Amino acid sequence: MKILVVGCGVAGICLTHEFLQADCEVYVIDNGKNVSSAVAAGIINPLVFRRMTLSWRVSEFIPFAYGKYREIEQTIGVSFFRPLVIRRLFPSEQELEFWKKKQLLPEYSDYMEELTKEDLEFPLEQNTFGTGRVKQASYIEAKSFIEANQKHFRSRGILLEETFNHDELDAENSIYKGTEYEFIVFAEGKDSTYNPLFGYLPLQQTKGEVLTIQSETMYSNESLNRKCFLLPLGNHQFKVGSTYVWDTDNTIPTEEGLNTITENLKSLTSEPYTVLEHHAGVRPTVLDRRPLLGRHPNFPKMVIANGLGAKGYMLAPLLMNELVNHLLHGQEIPKDSHISRFGDPTHS
Template structure:
């Protein structure tokens, strides 16, 4: 089986590894202009704080992601998966009470530490209603992840550094630039919106901005969260984010974005800091917040793998596994991910 993967972000990387693992001949085409995976903080958080609920399919996604990333670390000789404690600063008495109730439920126990007096009296000035600690969280250090995989695929002569050109594609036969493929998988992130084969799908472009800051006085033993996330990177450096601007593919950072992040950060700390870097990216999102995967309704060799949204690093490994099993073995897709839910009749 010969497969071309278009797009070298987290989705394309996970798809390429899964295809190789299952014995396929793979080519990964990437233009090295990543607009989401390279900018993302790479946080893996099993909870949704706003309603104090579990992330979608967390009991399946989380162990599969950890297993996959450890395997990729071994293959590429890089280190990018880092365990993390996320401490939520409760924003209200109601949020505290939600945590107190849900920490006793069997399905929440693997992801919530039982509240202690130390959590409730955590010594930070913005702690008004107490804090709670998330278990099994982590983050992917995105730079070594992306660079390590590019180096690995290049060493295997798998990587093609160029932009895909639909003028050279025959979608019926799966021939691209004279090469015949059993499948062509489009994992193009925000640029999937411009793919003429899949323009009927409701892929959205959601901009987010991120700061990297330096401070010798901000607490850096855990990741703090309220209105924004404060992710410690070591040596007094932190990533802080993020913002949400809908329906734009502009990847330029803005002063307004920086001000929004700074204002949100004040809900966590009033300590001083220096801004080292300000970046912006565009996430591929979907109205129902579920991935868009599956075969084109007319051209069965053309496949879409997109819409991983804000939790792409947590979602990508299992979704890639399920899509490859669908293509190679005919396994059914999860109906919440199958893009047929949006196909026109």
């Protein structure tokens, strides 16, 4: 069965591994303009701090992602998956009280360490209301994940380094540049907005900026979080971010982004640092914060895999597995992930 995947970010990479495992003949096209998966911090955090709730379907996504990333590491012979402790510095008495209540609930206790005296009195200058540790967090070294997977696909002769030209697609017959495919799966990230087949879906472009900094004196045993994240990378380097600017397609790092991040960082540390790198990317987001998966209503061999939003590294492994099981074995895609929730483009 011949498959074409368009886009080699985290969605396209997970899809390609799934199709390879199912013994399909798969090709993946990428134009090398990755602006999301390669820029991301790659943090997998089971909690949503803003509301102190669990992330959507966390008990399914986390174990599946861990297993899948370990499997991909074995397949490509490169290590990129790192366990992580995230330490939240509570911004208020109220959030401390939330944590105390929630950690007692069975569904939360898997993801929140019970607060200890050491957590409450944690010796960080910025600790005012205590701190709490998140369990089962991790991060993917995003840039090496993307580069190593693309290198692996290149060595197998299945990475086509070019732009997919929609004018050369015969969607009715699933033929692209003269070759017929069983499925063409579009995992184009924010560029799906310009896809003539799937442009009707309400995908938003949410810009984010992130810094890589160096500091000899910053706390580096755990990732700290309040207003922003501070992720230790080793060798006294850290990632810090990020920002959210809605409805913008441009990926130019800005002075404003830099100022926001450096201002937010003050809520975690006042240690001196130098900025080594400054990048911007665009997240493919959907207002209801759910992905966009499924076949086109009129061209069932044309498929979309998108809408991973701000949590692509946590969601992609299981969602892409569910999509491939749907395409190859007819397994239902959960309703809240399916594009049918946005209706049929011909009846709009």
